[in-house]
Amino acid sequence: MSSELNERTVEDARPPGAGDRAQYGVCAFLALLGTAVIVDGFGIAQVTSSTDPVGPRAVPLFLGVLLLVVAVLYALDVARGGHGEPEAGEDVDLSTGSDWRTVLTLIAAFVVNAVLIEPLGWVISGTLLFWGTAFALGNRHYVRNLLIAVTLSLTTFYAFAIGLGVNLPAGVLQGIL
Amino acid sequence: MDNLNNLMQGFADVMDPMNLLLALIGVLVGTAVGVLPGIGPAMTVALLLPITYGMEPVQAFIMFAGIFYGGMYGGSTTSILLNTPGESSSVVTAIEGNKMAKAGRAAQALATAAIGSFVAGTIGTLLLVLVTPIVVEFAVSLGAPDYFALMLLSFIAVTSVLGSSRVRGLVSLLLGLTIGLVGIDAVSGQQRLTLGIPQLADGIDVVVVAVGIFAVGEALWVAAHLRRRPAEIIPVGRPWMGKKDWKRSWKPWLRGTAYGFPFGALPAGGAEIPTFLSYATEKRLTKHPEEFGKGAIEGVAGPEAANNASAAGTLVPMLALGLPTNATAAVMLAAFQSYGIQPGPLLFEREASLVWVLIASLFVGNLLLLLLNLPLAPAWAKLLRIPRPYLYAGILFFASMGAYAVNAQPLDLFVLLALGLLGFAMRRFGLPVLPLIVGVILGPRAELQGRRSLQLSGGELSGLMGGPVSYAVYTAILLVLAWPLIRRFVVRPLRERSA
Numbered sequence: 050m051s052s053e054l055n056e057r058t059v060e061d062a063r064p065p066g067a068g069d070r071a072q073y074g075v076c077a078f079l080a081l082l083g084t085a086v087i088v089d090g091f092g093i094a095q096v097t098s099s100t101d102p103v104g105p106r107a108v109p110l111f112l113g114v115l116l117l118v119v120a121v122l123y124a125l126d127v128a129r130g131g132h133g134e135p136e137a138g139e140d141v142d143l144s145t146g147s148d149w150r151t152v153l154t155l156i157a158a159f160v161v162n163a164v165l166i167e168p169l170g171w172v173i174s175g176t177l178l179f180w181g182t183a184f185a186l187g188n189r190h191y192v193r194n195l196l197i198a199v200t201l202s203l204t205t206f207y208a209f210a211i212g213l214g215v216n217l218p219a220g221v222l223q224g225i226l
Numbered sequence: 227m228d229n230l231n232n233l234m235q236g237f238a239d240v241m242d243p244m245n246l247l248l249a250l251i252g253v254l255v256g257t258a259v260g261v262l263p264g265i266g267p268a269m270t271v272a273l274l275l276p277i278t279y280g281m282e283p284v285q286a287f288i289m290f291a292g293i294f295y296g297g298m299y300g301g302s303t304t305s306i307l308l309n310t311p312g313e314s315s316s317v318v319t320a321i322e323g324n325k326m327a328k329a330g331r332a333a334q335a336l337a338t339a340a341i342g343s344f345v346a347g348t349i350g351t352l353l354l355v356l357v358t359p360i361v362v363e364f365a366v367s368l369g370a371p372d373y374f375a376l377m378l379l380s381f382i383a384v385t386s387v388l389g390s391s392r393v394r395g396l397v398s399l400l401l402g403l404t405i406g407l408v409g410i411d412a413v414s415g416q417q418r419l420t421l422g423i424p425q426l427a428d429g430i431d432v433v434v435v436a437v438g439i440f441a442v443g444e445a446l447w448v449a450a451h452l453r454r455r456p457a458e459i460i461p462v463g464r465p466w467m468g469k470k471d472w473k474r475s476w477k478p479w480l481r482g483t484a485y486g487f488p489f490g491a492l493p494a495g496g497a498e499i500p501t502f503l504s505y506a507t508e509k510r511l512t513k514h515p516e517e518f519g520k521g522a523i524e525g526v527a528g529p530e531a532a533n534n535a536s537a538a539g540t541l542v543p544m545l546a547l548g549l550p551t552n553a554t555a556a557v558m559l560a561a562f563q564s565y566g567i568q569p570g571p572l573l574f575e576r577e578a579s580l581v582w583v584l585i586a587s588l589f590v591g592n593l594l595l596l597l598l599n600l601p602l603a604p605a606w607a608k609l610l611r612i613p614r615p616y617l618y619a620g621i622l623f624f625a626s627m628g629a630y631a632v633n634a635q636p637l638d639l640f641v642l643l644a645l646g647l648l649g650f651a652m653r654r655f656g657l658p659v660l661p662l663i664v665g666v667i668l669g670p671r672a673e674l675q676g677r678r679s680l681q682l683s684g685g686e687l688s689g690l691m692g693g694p695v696s697y698a699v700y701t702a703i704l705l706v707l708a709w710p711l712i713r714r715f716v717v718r719p720l721r722e723r724s725a
Contacts, residue, residue, distance in 0.1 A: 179622075216633075
C-alpha cells in the first residue's frame, strides 16, 4: 500500500489546485481498495447462526461496494473541477513543489528503526532514528545531533521502560543498561 | 446528591500528593507539547498516551485530564503568537488573537484566552457533572438499534456537517471503516483483511492509527514542504489584562461557554460551529466594531471560551454513550479502550470511581493550568523557536516509541509508516482526517450493534428500526443529508423574498 501511495503523489510536481489530475489516482486507489475488500469478503467463510443471522461477510461486501461507488463519485467531482485544499501550516510552504528527497530519507530512517529495534534495542535504533531524521530535515550539526539523540534515547528508555513499565526492548544492550 | 458525593470522593482521590504531582506533570507536558507548532490537541494526547501505559487506570486518567486541557491551551498559544491554528477549532482564535499580538497586545490576548479557557472549562465541567447522569439514565434504556442509529448519525455528521466537501469526507470515513475491519470478526471469529499476517488478527490498534495519521502524516507532509526561513514569532511578556480588558472579556467568555457546551455535547457537534457563532455574535454586540479585524479582545475571549466549553461538552457523549465527536475525544476513547474500559452508560456503574476521578481531575487540571500558564507563558513562547529539524525528528521519535509500545511488535512500525503515508496523501488531497479516526473507532462497534439488532428480528431489516429514539435519529440523519437541498429550495428563496 505504501509504495502505491508514493507513486501516486510522486507524479504531482505542479502546484496543486484546479485541474489537479493526480486526484484520479486517489479514485483508482479507492477502486482498487474496494475490489480488494470485496475479494477478501468472498474469501471469508460465511458462518451464520440464530444468534448472528448476518454473518461476517455482509459488512465487508457492503463496504467494498461503497468504496467503488465513492471512487466513481469522487471521479465525477474531479471531472467537474472539484479539488481539495492541501493542508497549510506554519512550517508549510506550498509555493514550491514537494521535496521528495527529504521524504524518502525520512522514510529510510524510519524503516531502519523498525528493522533494528528488536535486535539492537531501542536505545541504539532510537538514536539512529533521531539522528537520521534530523539529518534528513537538513540539520548538519552531526556531533551535536548525535549527543541529543543518545540523550533522548537513554532518557526515554530509563524513564519509560524502566521507570513507567512501557514496552521498549533493551536489545544487545541487555544487562548493560 | 449521590453524584455530589461521588465527585467529592473523586476530589479526595486527586488530592493525594502523588496524584496531584501526576496532574501537574500532565498539565506541564500537555502544554509543552501542545504549544509546539503543528501539534494540535488530538496529536498531543495521542503522542503522550504511551507515558501512561505502565500506570494504574486512576493515575493514568488523572494525568490524562491534565494533558487534555494542557494540549488545548498550548494550541491557542500557538495560534495567537504564530497565526497558525493546530486544529480547526482554534482557527477563529487566530483571527483576532494574532492581530492583537501584532499590535503589541499579545500579553492581553494570552491572558483573555487563559482566563476565558479557565472560566469556560470550569463551567463546562460543572455542566458535564450535571448533564452526564441524565444522559446516562436515558442511555441505559437504549437498545442495539438505537445505538446503531446514533453511530450512523455520527458517521454522517462528521462527513457532511464538518469540512467543505462531502465526497472527500466520505472517502475518509470509508478508509477508516476499512481499517477498522482488519482483524478477527468479534461475533463469528473469522479473519477479515488480515492478509494471513497473524499480528493483524487483533486488528490495527487505534492508537497506532491516530499516531500514524496525525503525527507521522504531519511530519512527512511538513518535511516535503518545509519552509526554509523561520516563521515570525511575536515576543511576549507575562500575560496580564487591564480593567478595561476584563470589562470587555467577561461577557464574551460566558456567551462563548453558552455556545460551546451544547454543541460539544450533541452527538453531531464539534467546536467549529460554536467558535464561529461566538465570533459572529461578539462582532455584532461589540461596542468597538472598528477594532474587529484589527485585534479585538472580544474576538479572542468568546471563541476561546466556546472552544474549551465545547471540549468539555464532547465528554458527555464520549462518557455516556461512547460516541466521540472530535479528534481529541476519539483518541481519549482509544485510551479508555486500551485499559479495557468501554465508555457507555454502564461505565458509571462499573467504573464509577474512575469516572469521578477523571471529572475531578478535569477541575484540578483546569485550575493548575491557569496558575501555571500565566507565569510560564514567556517560556512556552520560547518553545515556538525550536529548530524545525529537531521538532519533526522528535515527533517521529516519540511516534515510533509510542506505536511500538502498544503491542511491542515491530510490525506496528511498518503499519505506522503506511498510515503515515496515508495521512500524507490525505493532507495533499485535502481529505479531512476526523472521519477516518471516527470510522476506525466506531466502525466495528456499529457493525456489532447492527448485527445485534438484526439478530432480534431474525435478519429482517426492520430490526434496525428500534423505538422512538431511532426514529428521531433517522429523521435527524435525513435532515442532515437533505440540508443542501433544503438550503437551496427552502432557505434561499425565503431569504430572497424577505430581502
